[in-house]
Amino acid sequence: MHASYPVMAGDFTIAGNASSQIKRTLKQLDVPPLTIKRIVVATFEAEVNVIAHSYGGEVICDIEPDKVVVQVVDTGPGIPDLELAMTEGYSTASDELREMGYGAGMGLPNIKKNSDKLDIYTAAGDHTHITMTFMLGGA
Amino acid sequence: MGFASDLMSDVLTLLEDDILLITGLSNNQAVRTAEMSDISNILIVRNKQPSQAMVDMANELDIALITTPYSLFRVSGLLYTHGLESVY
Numbered sequence: 001m002h003a004s005y006p007v008m009a010g011d012f013t014i015a016g017n018a019s020s021q022i023k024r025t026l027k028q029l030d031v032p033p034l035t036i037k038r039i040v041v042a043t044f045e046a047e048v049n050v051i052a053h054s055y056g057g058e059v060i061c062d063i064e065p066d067k068v069v070v071q072v073v074d075t076g077p078g079i080p081d082l083e084l085a086m087t088e089g090y091s092t093a094s095d096e097l098r099e100m101g102y103g104a105g106m107g108l109p110n111i112k113k114n115s116d117k118l119d120i121y122t123a124a125g126d127h128t129h130i131t132m133t134f135m136l137g138g139a
Numbered sequence: 140m141g142f143a144s145d146l147m148s149d150v151l152t153l154l155e156d157d158i159l160l161i162t163g164l165s166n167n168q169a170v171r172t173a174e175m176s177d178i179s180n181i182l183i184v185r186n187k188q189p190s191q192a193m194v195d196m197a198n199e200l201d202i203a204l205i206t207t208p209y210s211l212f213r214v215s216g217l218l219y220t221h222g223l224e225s226v227y
Binding site for chain 1: 167171
């Protein structure tokens with residue numbers, strides 16, 4: 001199954017819409033609850049990142065018999081220092097973002113923790129493309 | 140089990156199921172985070188009242204919202220004393 005959802009920059013009222021729809025689909029497919037949670041939490045973190053830090057983008061979800069692949073692609077401006085961004089507690093979030101409960105600097109580390117495989121393409125002045133792979137053990 | 144935080148990013152690091160989320164964050168993001176983390180009970184502290192939009196969203200997702208005038212610290216202490224365990 002292939003589906004894609006647009007994500008608008010700066011619009012927190014719709015934050016989680018893509019992740020929510022993916023969650024519904026995975027439930028219908030009887031994916032184990034803990035696997036759903038890992039997929040949905042990682043996707044939600046990445047979705048919030050697009051809203052908070054990018055010019056906008058999309059979430060692309062591919063569900064295959066043995067795995068779920070979620071790609072989160074934005075149109076820029078890219079992450080200048082990925083290693084730093086992967087550090088727990090490091091954050092460039094605005095005060096506005098912190099007031100909404102985000103910006104603890106746990107986004108990318110949490111995405112890494114929840115996915116079985118994580119590939120990130122990014123460069124300052126370019127865009128960011130995150131590919132998260134989740135294995136469906138025995139399903 | 141219970142977990143108290145105003146930071147949704149911290150809530151999202153938990154993999155435990157069906158915990159009580161105790162928070163001073165009274166906005167849609169708290170409900171969204173609960174949805175993603177399979178949390179069905181949110182206790183909102185410091186007498187903050189949820190907006191109608193937040194109530195509607197919680198209704199739709201079958202999430203209960205509870206409010207208390209107590210502080211996060213006080214209500215966490217009370218619940219812990221009465222047997223609610225901590226996540227870690």
